[in-house]
Amino acid sequence: MNLRCSKIVCIGQNYPAHARELNFAPPPRPVLFLKPPSSLIADGDVIEAPLELGRVDHEVELALIMGKRARNVSEEDALSYISMVAVFNDITARDIQSEARSSGQPWALSKGLDTFAPMSAPVPRSSVMDIHQLELELRVNGEVCQRGHTGDMLFSPEQLISYITAYMTLEEGDIIATGTPEGVSGLNDGDIVEASIPGVGKVTNRVRRV
Ligand code: MG
Secondary structure (H helix, E strand, O other), rough: OOOOOOOOEEEEEOOOOHHHHHHOOOOOOEEEEEEEEEHHOOOOOOOEEOOOHEEEEOOEEEEEOOOEEEOOOOOOHHHEEEEEEEEOOOOEHHHHHHHHHHHHOHHHHHHHHOOOOEEEEEEEEOOOOOOOOOEEEEOOOEEEEEEEEEEHOOOOHHHHOOOOOHHOOEEOEEEEEEOEEEEEOOOOOOOOEEEEOOOOOOEEEEEEEE
């Protein structure tokens, strides 16, 4: 994907129902982790998830793309820093993540593999009515697995930007993946995964597991 991006900041457990399905209480402050820009792929590309990884899940999310450098941004100013939005699929090697979590190790590998960040072509934020009122949907082979609403986020986009930039400078082009609603499930070889947000876009990818 031809996008200048120094980092992808992802938010974990930002929808209470998803935190519950992973047996976590909703966190008291945003849970942050990073995916490398090398994990990005576009609509139509293949998700490469070798079988040896064990369970690999989809996670449909709203992505915010920074229009300018941001540091110590207030919640009031936060939205003016978002130039574009997109649909993001935070592919997760769940078995590797769970194993790392239970042994107290970082779970970077489970999130950072090549092809583990499918994203739709970004559209201007100004073309979207209200980013707090968007429907998220994810289908596998045509069947709905995830359905959610950005209004159900535990921490709003404004709160996330303010929280992140208190600690970490966001550069123009950096991506924030805002978390996934419930309904995550494992992917198999040949699956067609479609993540969509009406009014924002759709990213469709085939899964390769060998
Ligand atoms: Mg996620």
